[in-house]
Amino acid sequence: MxxxxxxxxxxxxxxxxxxxxxxxxxxxxxxxxxxxxxxxxxxxxxxxxxxxxxxxxxxxxxxxxxxxxxxxxxxxxxxxxxxxxxxxxxxxxxxxxxxxxxxxxxxxxxxxxxxxxxxxxxxxxxxxxxxxxxxxxxxxxxxxxxxAVDAEVAADAIDEWLELGSLPVMFEHHPRTRELLGPGRTLHFHATDGLPDQHADWAIDLTGDVITWRRAAEDAAVTINGPLTELLLVIYRRRPLAEANIEILGDRELFEFWLDRVSFG
Incomplete structure (x- = not known):
């Protein structure tokens, strides 16, 4: 944990x-x-x-x-x-x-x-x-x-969401999630207010047979930059993209597709 x-x-x-x-x-x-x-x-x-x-x-x-x-x-x-x-x-x-x-x-x-x-x-x-x-x-x-929420707590809530969403069993419970997989499909979330020791970057890889993720800053098809709490709200679909204080660089359609398919919670 x-x-x-x-x-x-x-x-x-x-x-x-x-x-x-x-x-x-x-x-x-x-x-x-x-x-x-x-x-x-x-x-x-x-x-x-x-x-x-x-x-x-x-x-x-x-x-x-x-x-x-x-x-x-x-x-x-x-x-x-x-x-x-x-x-x-x-x-x-x-x-x-x-x-x-x-x-x-x-x-x-x-x-x-x-x-x-x-x-x-x-x-x-x-x-x-x-x-x-x-x-x-x-x-x-x-x-x-x-x-507002404490930075450590917000980051952990994002971790848990990604961890649960990447479980292979999710393909059985939510078959539409499998549609995310495909070549070149990678995402990167970056918390613009994250401290260096928080490693507040998340890389999501959809290019294999399963969904994988890690705390890392990596080049990706789409990068989403924003304050940590804002990223939490967007990832959990609590803040509509049109109202979110975030910057989307790259393949916006992939990001919107990912949000739609991981809405299992």
Whole structure:
């Protein structure tokens, strides 16, 4: 993992607390454009429900999936009109439960996870930290507020997205992803505000039989330059290209094609 296990546990509560601050006093019925069909209150329920599900999985040391009826708040239509005070407290409890369960389990504990190649507690720590990072962006932007995230956290969220998207199993779950492969198809993301020791460059290679990526600054068919947080929002499709503060050099069509085909999350 790019960040220490304890850091992920801390970020689960830290990012959730920042989300709570963003929605404090806000209109929770505000629609979330990047999560079609949800309003801000429903988005918060999705986050807290997922955290409780993950906490249960870690606490029980699961070796197989939890029953479907334990997927809390799957039907978000029940949470159209949220009570702000109740929701705020509920979010805090869910984050604390998951962070506490992970801390008690420790790093590297063998567990069932939705991604068979990542079968330990590390998966839950990283995935649910970055889950809040990105969904906090959804809520923040929907409410017309400025979004910011720590550079290390933003870079790790990009790493995880690229790592999950390059898994060969994605070809089975999302066959359209295979259409990305072809000669000469390479991309380079460069964070213009990245510090030298962050190595905030990503090279993506689509020229082989599988998708590969690495932290590197390399010549590519298309290069995307922009602030780290902006790259995060664009890669996760939280910021439309027309509104993004980025520079695209080279094959723009390849970049747009890549964005369309990796929208698996």
């Amino acid at each position: 790019a960040l220490p296990f304890d850091r992920y546990c801390m970020e689960i509560t830290n990012q959730t607390d920042q989300l709570r601050a963003v929605i404090d006093g806000a209109d929770l019925t505000t629609a979330v454009p990047t999560c079609p069909g949800w309003n801000v209150g429903q988005l918060a329920r999705h986050i807290g429900g997922g955290q409780r599900w993950a906490a249960a999985a870690v606490q029980r040391r699961v070796q197989e999936p939890l029953p479907d009826d334990e997927l809390e708040f799957r039907d978000l239509s029940l949470y159209v009109n949220e009570e702000p005070v109740e929701l705020d407290f509920w979010l805090g409890v869910g984050a604390a439960q998951l962070a506490g369960a992970l801390a008690a389990a420790g790093e590297g504990l063998p567990l069932w996870t939705p991604v068979p190649t990542m079968p330990t507690s590390d998966f839950y720590a990283r995935r649910f930290a970055n889950e809040v990072v990105v969904h906090r962006a959804d809520a923040t932007l929907a409410l017309g507020k400025d979004y």
